[in-house]
Amino acid sequence: MEEDMRERHAARIQGELLPGLDVVSVKSWEPVQVRRAPQGWKTLGCGNYAAVFAYPGDSRLAVKVYAPGRDGWEAERQVYRLLGEHPAYGRCFASGEHGGKRWLLLRRLHGKTLYDCLLQGVPIPEQAIRDVDAALDYAVSRGLRPHDVHGKNVMVQDGRGIVIDVSDFLKQESCEMWSDLKRAYRYAYKPLLGRKPFPVPGWAMDGLRSAYRRIRRRSKEQPCRDVLDETKAPPDGGAVSKP
């Protein structure tokens, strides 16, 4: 993206979206809440750190705004810089901090998360699983450590797999989530739903998720997202606008 376009988008985000936006994190282990957003800025989704909005007038773009007090913004910018351009990842075109609010301008993804595919009975093709495998190998080749790759962080778009949340890829500890998910795909999804997918009820999905969390003994409070030394990141397009 050209520099002047980045600046125009940054001006719009900081002049139009952020002043009328109220995103809060009430409990660190629950999705953030969008209490108020300016007209025309539709919420696409909320994670435990940030909310993501459609960019009005350009369906190729989305804006992710971190809730005050939630870290991860710096790490996410760095990971996108290290990843560069790859078909199985999003892209960060610009980022900034304004009035205490931290934002990223991202490539908008139009697929469905694996979680939503299960809820809605939409088939999950093997190709998508292979794409994510290849994408994670690529991340390792860029010096990153894939982390927190689960059913809500992977999308299927036009039959291909895309990793949508890379903010934990700087963490040093290993994470088994993707291996576990692949095992579940191979030994449960393929035999039971592979031929004729049907919607899995929400209560069953929630039950499976909490059973998995118990088994893995994941703590509810999430630790900080680590940040690499800036000097180790190669330069690229993620322009940062001044507060």
Ligand SMILES: Nc1ncnc2c1ncn2[C@@H]1O[C@H](COP(=O)(O)OP(=O)(O)OP(=O)(O)O)[C@@H](O)[C@H]1O
């Ligand atoms: N580039 C994108 N295009 C479209 N929708 C997106 C995009 N990025 C994120 N979303 C939507 O916003 C939701 C929250 O985004 P994301 O998972 O990145 O937030 P987070 O707070 O970092 O998440 P987590 O709790 O997993 O750490 C996603 O589940 C997805 O529905």
